[in-house]
Amino acid sequence: MPMPVEQSMASPSQTRATTSRIALVTGGARGIGAAIAQRLAQDGHRIAICDRDETALSHQADLLLALKVETLSVAADMADPQAADMICRTIEDRWGPVEILVNNVGITRDALVVRMSDEDFTAVLNINLVSAFSMSRRCARAMMKARWGRIVNIASVVGQMGNAGQANYVAAKAGIIGLTKTLALELASREITANAVAPGFIATAMTDQLPETVKDAYRSRIPLGRFGTPEDVAEVVAFLCSHRAAYITGQTIRIDGGMVMA
Helix, strand or coil: CCCCEECCCCCCCCCCCCCCCCEECCCCCCCCHHHHHHHHHCCCCEEEEEEEEHHHHHHHCCCHCCCCEEEEEECEEEECCCHHHHHHHHHHCCCCCCCCEEEECCCCCCCCCCCCCHHHHHHHHHHHHHHHHHHHHHHHHHHHHCEEEEEEEECCHHHHHHHCCCCHHHHHHHHHHHHHHHHHHHHHHHHHEEEEECCCCCCCHHHHCCCCHHCCCCCCCCCCCCCEEEHHHHHHHHHHHHHHHCCCCCCCEEEECCCCCC
């Protein structure tokens, strides 16, 4: 059973322009998730992050505390069917129900279809898609009672265009897009929005490991001529979580430098 690893608090800034909400970012210890957590912290929200890497989680919590916002970190493995309830109960016991949910956690286990094992296919779907369903279901109940909420799911452009060697990842990200649309339809009457962002090639520790020839091939397909950054994604997520995006729901916004335009 996953357990809370840290519950730290700093005094929230009194100079924020936006209403402070309770935000949860899954997979919030590194990469895109960490950038999203930091960007939401800049808007003055109380930030909860969960991740299975306790070392990275502790480091990220320290960075968030430096931004003078209330911070809560929870060690959790999203492959555990009970993780969603445990995470939400930990947050509720400290602050109250989650008001902003960012489903970011994800893994890859790449292989061609004919070589991909059942275990690798299922593992990627469980963490990338099933966890988003479980977290959304758990958080939506309180959002419905409050008649306000924001759900942002991190998809990928490959969920719209496909990608050789990633049948499991593509299936999960395509599922995220469909899940987002259904959440939007079911929750709109309670002033809850659900949207997805679909990053293209984003420079992270994972993509840094690719050979330069592969990165050059990807870069040649991007009209803006560069890879995106986690901060590029975080800016769009922060907008979708704000009051400024109150009339946007059920959408998938690509953040890919123009790589996919259809």
